[in-house]
Amino acid sequence: MRMMTMRHSGFNLVETLVATMILSGAALTLGAIGTNALSSTRLHRHYEAAASLIDRQLNLIDYAGIDQFIEAGEMEGLCEDFEPACKWSVTTEYQNVDNLYLVTITAMWLEGSRPYSIMAQTMLDGSGSVVGAGTGTGTESGGQEAR
Numbered sequence: 001m002r003m004m005t006m007r008h009s010g011f012n013l014v015e016t017l018v019a020t021m022i023l024s025g026a027a028l029t030l031g032a033i034g035t036n037a038l039s040s041t042r043l044h045r046h047y048e049a050a051a052s053l054i055d056r057q058l059n060l061i062d063y064a065g066i067d068q069f070i071e072a073g074e075m076e077g078l079c080e081d082f083e084p085a086c087k088w089s090v091t092t093e094y095q096n097v098d099n100l101y102l103v104t105i106t107a108m109w110l111e112g113s114r115p116y117s118i119m120a121q122t123m124l125d126g127s128g129s130v131v132g133a134g135t136g137t138g139t140e141s142g143g144q145e146a147r
Contacts, residue, residue, distance in 0.1 A: 049082035050107035099126035
């Protein structure tokens with residue numbers, strides 16, 4: 001008589017361990033990618049907030065006039081409106097040409113223990129702000145009025 005051998009089909013222990021290791025590696029890789037994406041998003045949000053702070057300071061200087069801003073003497077400060085709090089500073093340098101000033105605004109903040117900063121430079125005319133503004137119909141610029 002012949003002996004019948006029975007074969008069991010399925011996975012052995014080594015195959016199961018290898019599959020588990022591959023799945024664990026893939027899960028860890030996806031987790032690391034997600035963590036880096038969230039960190040980058042937070043850092044970009046902080047850069048955007050700092051750029052908004054710089055834009056606000058430039059608008060304030062432009063509205064008041066560079067001469068009045070320099071006379072006021074407020075050249076640095078702390079803005080706690082954004083998370084994290086930003087420290088800003090303004091430096092002005094007279095260019096000796098037609099009342100031009102080089103204005104540099106820097107915003108600095110800490111992300112954990114690492115410092116970050118963003119800087120913007122522009123040239124402003126120190127002749128003063130606009131004295132008066134009138135309302136017009138559009139014909140003052142040389143255009144013709146429609147009839």
